[in-house]
Amino acid sequence: MTAQEAKKKIEQLTKELNEHNYKYYVLDKPSISDFQFDQMLNELIGLEKDFPALLSPESPSQRVGGQITKTFKAVKHKYPMMSLGNTYSREELKDFDVRVRKTLDHNYEYVCELKFDGLSIGLTYKDGKLFQAVTRGDGVQGDEVTTNVKTIRSIPLDLGKGDYPEEFEVRGEIYMPLKSFEKINKDIEKQMMEDGYIEEEIFEKLLKNPRNAASGTVKMQDSKVVSKRNLDCFLYALLADDLNVDSHFAALKKLKQWGFKISEHVKCCKSMDQVFEYIDFWEKERTKLPFEIDGIVIKINSFEEQRLLGFTAKSPRWAISYKYKAESVSTKLLSVSYQVGRTGAITPVANLQPVFLAGTTVKRASLHNADQIEKLGLHSGDYIFVEKGGEIIPKITAVDLKKREKNSRKIKYIDVCPECGTALIRKEEEANHYCPNEAGCPPQIKGKIEHFISRKAMNIDSLGEGKVEMLFDNDLIRNPADLYKLKHSQLLGLEKVFESEEGEKPRKVSLQEKSVQKILAGIEASREVPFERVLYAIGIRYVGETVAKKLALHFKNMDAIMNASEEELIMADEIGDKIAESLISFFKEKKHVKMIEQLRDAGLKMEISESPQPKKLSSKLEGCSFVVSGTFANFSRDGIKEVIEQHGGKTQSGVSAKTNFLLAGDEAGPSKLEKAKKLNVKIIDEGEFQKMIN
Numbered sequence: 001m002t003a004q005e006a007k008k009k010i011e012q013l014t015k016e017l018n019e020h021n022y023k024y025y026v027l028d029k030p031s032i033s034d035f036q037f038d039q040m041l042n043e044l045i046g047l048e049k050d051f052p053a054l055l056s057p058e059s060p061s062q063r064v065g066g067q068i069t070k071t072f073k074a075v076k077h078k079y080p081m082m083s084l085g086n087t088y089s090r091e092e093l094k095d096f097d098v099r100v101r102k103t104l105d106h107n108y109e110y111v112c113e114l115k116f117d118g119l120s121i122g123l124t125y126k127d128g129k130l131f132q133a134v135t136r137g138d139g140v141q142g143d144e145v146t147t148n149v150k151t152i153r154s155i156p157l158d159l160g161k162g163d164y165p166e167e168f169e170v171r172g173e174i175y176m177p178l179k180s181f182e183k184i185n186k187d188i189e190k191q192m193m194e195d196g197y198i199e200e201e202i203f204e205k206l207l208k209n210p211r212n213a214a215s216g217t218v219k220m221q222d223s224k225v226v227s228k229r230n231l232d233c234f235l236y237a238l239l240a241d242d243l244n245v246d247s248h249f250a251a252l253k254k255l256k257q258w259g260f261k262i263s264e265h266v267k268c269c270k271s272m273d274q275v276f277e278y279i280d281f282w283e284k285e286r287t288k289l290p291f292e293i294d295g296i297v298i299k300i301n302s303f304e305e306q307r308l309l310g311f312t313a314k315s316p317r318w319a320i321s322y323k324y325k326a327e328s329v330s331t332k333l334l335s336v337s338y339q340v341g342r343t344g345a346i347t348p349v350a351n352l353q354p355v356f357l358a359g360t361t362v363k364r365a366s367l368h369n370a371d372q373i374e375k376l377g378l379h380s381g382d383y384i385f386v387e388k389g390g391e392i393i394p395k396i397t398a399v400d401l402k403k404r405e406k407n408s409r410k411i412k413y414i415d416v417c418p419e420c421g422t423a424l425i426r427k428e429e430e431a432n433h434y435c436p437n438e439a440g441c442p443p444q445i446k447g448k449i450e451h452f453i454s455r456k457a458m459n460i461d462s463l464g465e466g467k468v469e470m471l472f473d474n475d476l477i478r479n480p481a482d483l484y485k486l487k488h489s490q491l492l493g494l495e496k497v498f499e500s501e502e503g504e505k506p507r508k509v510s511l512q513e514k515s516v517q518k519i520l521a522g523i524e525a526s527r528e529v530p531f532e533r534v535l536y537a538i539g540i541r542y543v544g545e546t547v548a549k550k551l552a553l554h555f556k557n558m559d560a561i562m563n564a565s566e567e568e569l570i571m572a573d574e575i576g577d578k579i580a581e582s583l584i585s586f587f588k589e590k591k592h593v594k595m596i597e598q599l600r601d602a603g604l605k606m607e608i609s610e611s612p613q614p615k616k617l618s619s620k621l622e623g624c625s626f627v628v629s630g631t632f633a634n635f636s637r638d639g640i641k642e643v644i645e646q647h648g649g650k651t652q653s654g655v656s657a658k659t660n661f662l663l664a665g666d667e668a669g670p671s672k673l674e675k676a677k678k679l680n681v682k683i684i685d686e687g688e689f690q691k692m693i694n
Contacts, residue, residue, distance in 0.1 A: 010044060010054050020040075021153050024037075044061050077134065083314060100300065104305055111268055113265070114289075119173065120172075120173055130146070133149035150223070155261075171237040172234050172235035173234055174233045176291075177290055179290060184207055235255055236262070246302065247302050329357050329385070330403075331384065332384075336367065340418065345433075346414070352365060365396050366395070373411055376399055379399075380409050414433075417441060420440055449468050456638075457533055459526065467511075467515075467519065476490055486520070491511050491516040543583070551575065555572065558596060561587075620648065621647040623648075626650070626662075627661075627681075629662065630668035640686075662676040663684055
């Protein structure tokens with residue numbers, strides 16, 4: 001085939017594949033089978049390999065991914081990407097309408113849209129071709145994620161002919177369809193069950209909700225993985241210097257004509273009564289949608305009226321979002337059980353009569369500590385109200401006193417460890433009770449080993465809670481150093497029967513050759529883990545990831561830390577009395593010193609090889625100390641801590657008088673928030689933080 005013939009065939013295949021993409025992903029009306037589509041796509045990919053000069057960035061072949069992006073470039077938005085004011089109150093919606101009427105003083109029209117629960121994106125098109133895709137970021141600038149966005153098949157790469165401006169931006173929400181979310185989790189569950197993991201470990205690895213899954217997927221480094229996750233995108237705004245439409249609704253029609261995926265559930269409303277009807281309808285119907293929404297967006301339709309209303313410093317005065325309250329259900333408290341953590345901390349758990357809530361069946365909810373039980377005033381057999389915080393974690397919000405039985409007894413917190421029978425202790429100013437039997441309490445021993453192998457510590461991901469339990473029950477491990485003595489002959493064929501949920505058969509797991517090889521390879525690879533993570537992995541109380549890094553930087557090696565006096569420890573950055581006391585106490589124990597020597601003999605790194613400090617970007621946060629709590633839209637917890645250090649700031653594990661800011665995301669720790677208020681530490685959100693660094 002000549003280059004000219006190949007060019008003609010590539011153009012033909014590109015045109016046909018784009019049409020089929022549009023029919024399948026935008027119109028939901030496929031006209032050919034998946035097999036036929038794949039054959040055409042493979043033919044196109046083959047031609048582009050043979051004639052690389054004919055490969056276009058807008059080719060349908062670019063949707064399968066394959067490029068690796070190690071860093072995402074920060075890009076300034078041409079039009080600021082402002083966030084909407086939001087409310088849960090109908091009264092506040094009425095107040096919003098009153099403010100609009102004062103400015104416009106005539107009849108006007110609202111457009112109501114579903115508030116998709118995903119990741120905001122801005123797509124810039126030049127000459128009808130996708131030029132770049134940028135996340136919201138802080139509203140002024142975001143991350144350029146074009147390579148990953150190209151894998152989303154409902155987003156057109158080339159609009160073809162049309163009456164669109166030479167350059168324009170279209171905004172929308174990238175989301176993960178519920179079907180894709182469920183399939184990914186089923187695949188994870190199936191693979192982990194085959195590898196012998198238990199229910200709790202599998203739960204930890206599952207995607208927690210579609211919103212976070214979509215956000216995390218868009219920032220993945222491998223676009224091929226992004227492609228397999230089947231993200232989708234609804235577009236809802238058009239921006240350009242020379243728009244030839246005069247209203248938001250007309251702009252949506254234009255976008256639909258040009259080939260963009262627009263929600264079919266957009267509605268024009270002449271009054272607030274019609275807006276409330278729309279809100280009420282979707283509050284009932286939202287569970288039937290194939291994607292998640294968390295509310296309704298209400299916008300003034302006319303662009304001229306939007307211009308008259310203008311903006312506040314943070315959001316437009318012509319739009320607002322109404323958020324649905326978290327779903328709450330009533331169910332019966334069957335019992336309270338108590339779990340023992342690796343530090344000996346006791347966590348009470350409410351066992352509930354199974355109830356369906358926000359898409360999943362809820363059987364348990366954490367009660368956190370004795371104070372929470374006291375605050376709720378729980379009695380045995382109570383009917384309680386449960387909701388999901390951030391629609392993820394079940395929490396008990398109140399007791400239904402009307403249903404309380406007359407002779408029910410108040411729940412009394414335990415005073416001995418449920419695992420080893422040791423009397424519990426509770427230190428002053430601490431919320432939790434503790435079992436002090438560190439050396440003889442099985443959950444504490446196993447918990448310390450599980451912490452040691454965890455991703456942020458030694459990262460021995462071939463092991464897990466189930467396999468640790470198997471090794472412990474067979475007397476093969478009693479502390480982390482024992483892992484490095486394991487032999488192939490000890491592991492092969494090792495068995496354990498794991499109890500299952502009520503009504504299900506117990507599950508028998510046996511270690512086969514493949515699993516054994518994985519375990520031994522993972523243990524061997526962990527010998528290369530840097531010293532600061534080894535120090536964190538050992539599991540000294542109060543020595544978290546950040547504190548371990550500070551200690552490693554200051555003292556350089558394990559011997560220096562072990563031999564340091566309390567005064568010398570406090571001289572290290574961010575090390576206070578409590579941490580210093582914990583370190584001194586830990587290294588006084590002969591068994592701990594012996595374990596460290598065994599780890600040293602096993603070849604683990606006991607001194608710092610290179611500075612773990614991140615590359616410095618600026619000094620904007622110089623002299624500022626932050627405590628980070630909760631989850632964030634545009635950063636992982638580790639990522640936001642790294643950004644703080646890159647700009648000269650410091651991170652702390654707990655709020656103290658030395659803390660300057662508590663950076664609070666969704667589901668921030670209540671105790672940290674309370675302590676910050678008590679100490680007058682400024683509490684900031686993600687948006688305020690991004691303004692500080694920009």
